[in-house]
Amino acid sequence: MARRLDPHSEFARLLPHHLQREHTGVYDAPEAFGAFIRGGGNVELYRRASRALTRILDEHTPRTLLDVGPGDGLALLPALNDATGPAPHVDLVEPSTALLEQATDALQAQGIAHRAHNTTAEDLLTTHPDQRWDLAQSTFALQSLPPHERGPVLHALAQRTRHLSVVEFDVAHVPDPFDPHWFDSCLQRLERGLREYENERDLVGTGFILPVVLGHFATHTRTNHEHSVQDWAHDLEQAGFTHVRTHHLCDYWWEGAWLLRAQGRHTG
Structure with missing residues (x-):
């Protein structure tokens, strides 16, 4: 069984802000993408x-x-x-x-x-x-x-x-993103990724990480x-x-x- 969403998680805090945004392509506004690739684990990557x-x-x-x-x-x-x-x-x-x-x-x-x-x-x-x-x-x-x-x-x-x-991530096919095991794993990884950022967490989270990851659940906005x-x-x-x-x-x-x-x- 999947965990219930932690109300104190960074994902839970940022989700309402993400939903209130007027969304364009995640690569159309470079500020969030630029901050994302220059912070956290992306530095070594x-x-x-x-x-x-x-x-x-x-x-x-x-x-x-x-x-x-x-x-x-x-x-x-x-x-x-x-x-x-x-x-x-x-x-x-x-x-x-x-x-x-x-x-x-x-x-x-x-x-x-x-x-x-x-x-x-x-x-x-x-x-x-x-x-x-x-x-x-x-x-x-x-x-x-x-x-x-x-x-x-x-x-x-x-x-x-x-x-x-070609450099790409090794991501197994997800037949059902609402599968409890995958959904739980996704939440945990998403939380780790968000917490790699400090001062720019809100910018990176709402401007890039959340739109990209949540695209798994809405094919019309998938990037x-x-x-x-x-x-x-x-x-x-x-x-x-x-x-x-x-x-x-x-x-x-x-x-x-x-x-x-x-x-x-x-x-x-």
Whole structure:
């Protein structure tokens, strides 16, 4: 049997504030997202993600790089700065205008050649059918793809990239979010995540964590469609990627983060 909601929990305190908000996309207003990724367990999580991306850049020394959903560049910029080889030309595809502007400003300040695409990965791959990349990467962004879009996007990437690196959480499929055992686990993890933040807890909680997690219970507002690592690997193979490898990257309050690497079919 699931626990009753603790009335003294941070979740119980923040829920009314969340319900009273006028909600837009969680990535459309960057303040809450920016505070979220720069606090709590995300500090170590993004540090490890950037280090992994740096190693991949050093291994492949790509001339062209596609970053799918870079946000404001928190994982991308340290990876580029720490890589030992010359910086590649970077294509950014990011649907959030505010986040994309922050990322492009940072690349401009570093003198890194880039193109900014204020759209979705699906639209970019459709409208630029001849574009190819030595390396494509995505950090906690492919989970935003609804299931019906995931396969076509991955298939297009497999045909048009040499190598792919993806960082995502290992989240098992939840057939019923109201299952007492999963619901109880969700509440406990949510509480841990909220309590990692002090001064910005209300901003992060109502502006990002609660909208994302509660999307499990209301499909029309869902922003994340998470997957298990095994499912991600299967999807990559089904899309045409080969030599798919997985590596545990970091523990985290929600679920563990993993790095997936694969070889695409572009050889030109």
